[in-house]
Amino acid sequence: MKDALDAILKPEQAAYLERIETPRDALLVEMEAWARAHRDPISDPEVASFLAVTARAARPRTIVELGTNIGYGAIVLARAAGPEARVVTIDDDATMVARARDFIARAGLADRIEVRHDDALRALAALSGPIDLAYLDCVKEHYPQYLDLVVPKLSPGGVIVADNVLWKGLVAQADVPSGELARVSALRAFNDAIVSRPDLRGVILPLGDGVAYAVKVA
Numbered sequence: 001m002k003d004a005l006d007a008i009l010k011p012e013q014a015a016y017l018e019r020i021e022t023p024r025d026a027l028l029v030e031m032e033a034w035a036r037a038h039r040d041p042i043s044d045p046e047v048a049s050f051l052a053v054t055a056r057a058a059r060p061r062t063i064v065e066l067g068t069n070i071g072y073g074a075i076v077l078a079r080a081a082g083p084e085a086r087v088v089t090i091d092d093d094a095t096m097v098a099r100a101r102d103f104i105a106r107a108g109l110a111d112r113i114e115v116r117h118d119d120a121l122r123a124l125a126a127l128s129g130p131i132d133l134a135y136l137d138c139v140k141e142h143y144p145q146y147l148d149l150v151v152p153k154l155s156p157g158g159v160i161v162a163d164n165v166l167w168k169g170l171v172a173q174a175d176v177p178s179g180e181l182a183r184v185s186a187l188r189a190f191n192d193a194i195v196s197r198p199d200l201r202g203v204i205l206p207l208g209d210g211v212a213y214a215v216k217v218a
């Protein structure tokens with residue numbers, strides 16, 4: 001969300017990046033307006049652009065997204081990955097699942113995006129690989145577990161993108177509010193693993209609310 005972006009960048013930098021964002025089509029603009037009006041935490045447009053560039057470069061055939069919300073990220077990924085790609089996206093909120101299915105049908109992508117109504121950890125554990133691109137955008141406290149479950153299922157050269165890994169800058173702060181400690185501790189452990197696991201090459205990008213990007217190398 002935009003307030004998270006502004007917590008990391010200086011306001012004038014955030015405003016500049018907003019001015020030069022990649023234009024979106026009418027459906028994505030409508031979804032952004034819907035998310036603003038209903039306070040639904042869809043991916044920031046600049047993170048969506050990063051997902052689109054990543055999907056075009058990696059040409060994944062199998063994409064898994066944890067955290068569907070209204071289907072914004074899933075639509076961006078499916079479009080960018082091309083007609084051979086299939087997306088499985090998971091959300092445990094029935095209202096979100098219904099809303100996402102509606103937007104996905106309107107995007108003409110119901111045959112390539114499957115929205116699963118389930119808990120992300122449970123669904124991920126049950127999924128068989130290989131997964132070519134995983135987008136983690138769900139419960140922050142569970143990011144280390146998502147990583148441990150997803151890496152063995154990734155194809156060689158498979159990609160992980162994870163959103164909100166700087167968590168409004170709190171992961172770098174010494175004094176973390178007690179209500180945020182569990183989330184921040186999990187995100188710190190996740191970020192450490194992204195950059196140091198021997199089976200990954202990863203980087204943390206100060207994009208949006210912080211984006212982790214990693215490739216499976218072994």
Ligand SMILES: C[S@@+](CC[C@H](N)C(=O)[O-])C[C@H]1O[C@@H](n2cnc3c(N)ncnc32)[C@H](O)[C@@H]1O
Pocket residue numbers: 041042043065066067068069070071072073074090091092093096118119120121137138139
């Ligand atoms: C940040 S939003 C996802 C945004 C989406 N990835 C996008 O690109 O627009 C996170 C979603 O995770 C869902 N969620 C929260 N806890 C969950 C859980 N345990 N299992 C599955 N989904 C969950 C919420 O309902 C919410 O819709």
